[in-house]
Amino acid sequence: MTVSRLKDIPGIGVDKMGDAADAEHNRNILRLENLDTDLRPPAEAIARTHAAIDDDDANSYLPFVGQAALREAVAARMRQSAGVRYDPHTECIVSAGGLAGVLNVLLSILEPGDEVVLTDPTYAGLINRVRLAGGTPKFARLVPGIDGWRLDLDSLAQAVGPRTRALLVMSPSMPSGFVATAREWEAIAAQCRRADAWLVYDAAMERIVFDGRPAIQPASLPEMRERTITVGSVSKEFRMIGWRVGWIVGPASIMADVRLTSLSNVVCQVGIGMPGATAALTSNDDGVARAVAEWQARRDWLLAALRDLPVIRPDGGWSLLIDTERLRLASDEASRLLLAKADVAATPMKGWGPQAGRYVRFVFANEPVARLADIRARVRVAWGV
Template sequence: MTVSRLRNIPGIGVDRMGDAADASKNPNILRLENLDTDLRPPPEAIRRTHEAVDDDTANSYLPFTGQAALRRAVVARMKQSAGTEYDPESECIVSAGGLAGILNVLLSILEPGDEVVLTDPTYAGLINRVRLAGGVPVFARLIPGADGWRLDLESLARAIGPRTRALLVMSPSMPSGFVATEAEWAAIAAHYVRPDAWLVYDAAMERILFDGRRVIHPASLAGMRERTITVGSVSKEFRMIGWRVGWIVGPAPIMADVRLTSLSNVVCQVGIGMPGATAALTCADDGVAAAVGQWQARRDFLLRALDDLPAIRPDGGWSMLIDTEQLGIPAPEASRMLLAKGEVAATPMTGWGPDAARYLRFVFANEPVSRLADIRARVRTAWHL
């Protein structure tokens, strides 16, 4: 019998698509189903990780909240992005990846039945973690249009009620590439400057912004420093997926509870991963600007190649969505046909929000333009367009 907390968790779909692509052993398949990237981490991060393998102090549970050098580097980065000071001792905890940090935060702030507002669409793993923590996901719509995705502010207002405990939001958001504007952040802040609610900000892709957009960190807004919990990681911006190093930053009172949850859950982080993460955060050139340039070029190529299809422009992040329902093809069937006939692996957004099931996601972080060159012909073949 499935326990109740798992009954409404369908999975994320990416694992099934990845397994299907792997099973084919076909090197011609375009791998657009998973958030991997072919761009290398900062060289200094790789060098320090190699050194850490031989460093006995890295082969340790201690300190449980993460190595001090990394916590100092994280709060220094927070000062850059939010303009806000944090204490590395009482207001920063290192987690075993960003999503472990998200779950620990939710476990620390939710009572069973509390509601968490998320955008629709959003990453299924965030929705699932709300449910694992005993929360109830409620959705504010993202509206696709000629200028990309916009937050439906009326939908946001309707989503907030007496049981609302948190808003969990990414910017850039995954899978849509939605990037909140100043006006949208201000509307969010207007709802969450209150003593009984938190803004949980997933900053995993914060600097992966296209077309000259700048970082707007919600903790920088008036009254939001004490209501915002930021969760970040080295996985996306720094291209360090396998290191499994993330962090949680927030006001000291709630961080005391997050520390207790962290000690009771994963206990500690990847010891040999933290020196490399510290190097990534502190090196002279972390490669983020160059990587963003390449990811934007791939986005731009896909938008041109698929300009006759209902693809919605992402303003940041690693992926874009195509509304296959507009083509008369349910997203799971579009995914199946694309793999079988077009040699393209792409994940349908089933379980990624109430309205998300109509979309198919193309991840552009892992395939260079040279490999994407015939994407339109592959799609035409698969979908008979």
């Protein structure tokens, strides 16, 4: 019998699509189903990781909160991105990937039944972690339009109530590519202040923004340093998925509890991964700008190739959504047809928010434009449109 904490957790769908594509052993399949990337990590990060394998200090549980050099690098990044100072010793913890950090934060701030406001759509893994931590997800709608995705501020206000303990926001957001504007961030901050709630900011893709949009760090907003817990990682911006290194930064008033939760959960981080992560954060050539330019070029190619289909423009991140219900196709059936008829692996968004089930996600981080060249013809074969 399934335990109660799992009864409302359907999974994320990506694992099933990835397994189905792997089982085909077909190199012609376009891998648009998961957030891998073919772009290389920073060279210095790779070199430092190789060296760490022979470094006995990297083969250690200690320090449990993460290597000091990495915590100092994270604090320096926060000074640069947010203009906010954090003590690397009391206000920063290294986590075994960003999502482990998110779960440890939620376990540290939620009582059973507390409500957490997320956007709709959003990453199913965030919704599932709210439930694992005993919280109740509430949703503020993202509205698609010719200007990409916008946050419905009335829906946001309605989602915040007496039991709201936190707002959990990702920008750029998976799976939509929503990037919050200054006005939207101020509305989010105002709701946090009104409800006396935490802002848990998933900053995994913070700098992956397109068309010159600014990367806004919410801890820099008035009265938000003491309300914001920022969770980041090297997985996306630095293309270091396999390192499993993330961080949590927040006010000392809550970080002592997050430290206790971290010690009680994953215990410590990947020792040989942290020197490479430090190198990425401190490198003079981290490759982020070049990577963002390449991902934007892939986005632009897909938007042009699929312009006659109901595609919503992402303003950042690694993926875009297609509204298959407007084509009179259920998203799971649309996904099945893509793989069976057109060698395209793409994940349906059921479980990624109340309105997300109508969409199929195309990830453009792992396939170059040359491989995407016939995407419109493939979609036509699969869907007949």
